[in-house]
Amino acid sequence: MPDDLFNSFMNGPDDKGRFGDYGGRFVSETLMPLILSLEAEYEKAKTDDSFWAEMHDLWTHYVGRPSPLYFAERLTDHLGGAKVYMKRDELNHTGAHKINNVLGQIILARRMGKSRIIAETGAGQHGVATATVCAKFGLQCVVYMGAHDVERQAPNVFRMRLLGAEVIPVTSGRGTLKDAMNDALRDWVTNVRDTFYCIGTVAGPHPYPAMVRDFQSIIGKEVREQMQAAEGRLPDTLIAAIGGGSNAMGLFHPFLDDKTVNIIGVEAGGKGVNEKMEHCASLTGGRPGVLHGNRTYLLQDDDGQILEGFSISAGLDYPGIGPEHAWLHDIGRAQYVSITDVEALEAFQLCCALEGIIPALEPSHALAHVMKIAPTLPADHLLVMNMCGRGDKDIFTVAKHLGFDMKI
Template sequence: MSHEGRFGQYGGSYIPEILHNSQQQLIAAYRSAMADETFVAELEWQLQHFSGRPTPLTFCPNLSKTLGGAQIYLKREDLNHSGAHKMTNVIGQGLLTKRMGKKRIIAETGAGQHGVASALIAARLGLECTVYMGAHDIERQYPNVFWMKQLGATVVSVESGSRTLRDALDEAMRDWAQNYQDTHYLIGTACGCEPYPEMVAGFQSVIGNEVKKQAAEQFGALPDKIYACVGGGSNACGIFLPFLDTDTELVGVEAGGIGDAPGEHAKRFHVADSKPGIAQGFASLFLQDDQGQLMETQSISAGLDYVSVSPILADLEAQGKVRMTSARDDEVLQAFRTLASNEGIIPALESSHAVAGALREAAALDPSQKIVINISGRGDKDIFNIAKAVKDTQFNEFLAGYLERETQA
């Protein structure tokens, strides 16, 4: 990272003047906290005793044998308390909120995992919590909305624009600008103005650091390849960054959606409509039309349909340190089924993109090679989407019958 939160040509701070003092306070608090042994010790204690870290590195004997190629391991971020890697970042930012003396957090969420994690840490630390979520994402991920509300959070449905994550982020930024004196904006991914990309990636780097230690203990070497899904980029940054000084190949898997036409996917790399731009407080790659307007996206996973990507990953890909690929919805569903039926592990649809990218390449590798797939979250939240996608008529009949019985009760 260079001066003022820049990563090559990306990053930086493009925010209203009204947020300048609050941003500077956050930068100073973050730098001070990470140099404070007491804060770091409290962070590590909460990660262990509240979230359940370290998460295991799990070998997949059945899948490895079936494919006949590389030995496959899973980094089990789905076993965090909130069901996803998001818990790691919100614990860090929640403790920072208390350190700054603020009483309220706001968050944006797509798949709902960050929203649930934010609500959890707010309840634990005695903070008020407001979560902004696109109306379309609420329809796709209502179980997570239900739990946010049970945890005491206020969930605001965002009806503007595409009614997805990018619009939720816009609304959260407006809230922060109006209420910055007592409110911390707890961004869930490695995007936004300085210091958010560095800070979120830093908190999430515990993932990669754990993999390094676990790989040494379990097979005496570093992985040959690591695969992670890429939406905004927090789980990918978390597992990739500790391996930048190694020979491990780092592979990001974006949402290929249903096709290659504009609006049919959420790929920010290697597509003509993705161009450098500035929006939502930072510079990165954005899917844009000829007039520079942000484009619609498409993905079966609510957590990967963001119109931009972390400036850290945009810079690393430009340097050739990370390889980006993608997986379409049908391939993702097949990968979900393959992992679930062979290993008894139910990955989130976001994580299933990483599984799809890895399974596509694993069979061609030598059996002596080891690959790690970051299972960034578990798939309980996706039951409605998956049932719809696989056309499970019995599930639909159950829901219809349940609603009818409740209406008559």
């Protein structure tokens, strides 16, 4: 890859919010003033020491950062080959990486005088994080969640309601993350005066993809320092699961200029990448189009209609991907692969048995790919995967697929 591409990574999108041919801002005229206002507020905050002081104080004393970089010794011995580390972001307050970004957005919302926060959620972790921070700051919180996800993520629905959020089941489409985001955008158009839309991933209209990435980059920045402390050098390979892609971009971005670091994103392969679209692997089985305010890779038919993907994981069940991932895929800086439901379930069980860590189904996809490649790599190869969420929210789903009766 040409050196000038590596030198450009840390600069982010161009002034139109584009990562190469992807990204941009495809929204209604009603939303444009609010989007521009958000962009201006974030540009101001980026160079405001008081903003980052508040962020770091909350990351430290409320979220519990830095999260540990954990050497998975038993897993490493079992697999043979590469030395496997886990970035333990499931140990954050609320149990996932989502709160890293939510704090930043809600601090911006307060600075903009917004009193009502809306969000979309699939696995429920972004909804829980949003409800949590809204409770802390005394803000009204409304979370849109697909009806299908409400059913399979019942523990997180209860948590959101305990925290004071109104959870609105979305019955349109297949009742998953895409449909929840559609309804959240409709709400935002209707209530622009007092409402802030807290998007949970590196998608949506500019500046959301870059802004969410910047907040999540605390993950990769910590890994750089922690790996230097543990091994005296940078990791050789980074692996993270991808739905929209915020946990992955948070891990990847601080390493994009390091040519020696191999980067792998893992999409949801569902029942297998096939013509029936029984998967959510947008880069593997999709093509470019426009959805939710940005241009990126999407699952769509020949007429450009968005198709309903499928994954056992509610957080990966999205028919698109963040535009920066689309760009990294096209220029070859990152490799993107897919993992099936069956493979993710195997990784889930192995992690429980060997490391005493119950992972969410999302990072179980990343771990499944670790299981594939670690045995092929030398013993001095340093591999870091992002354990981006804990699995208590998924125990009912896993039990059902494994044929375990939870009523016993």
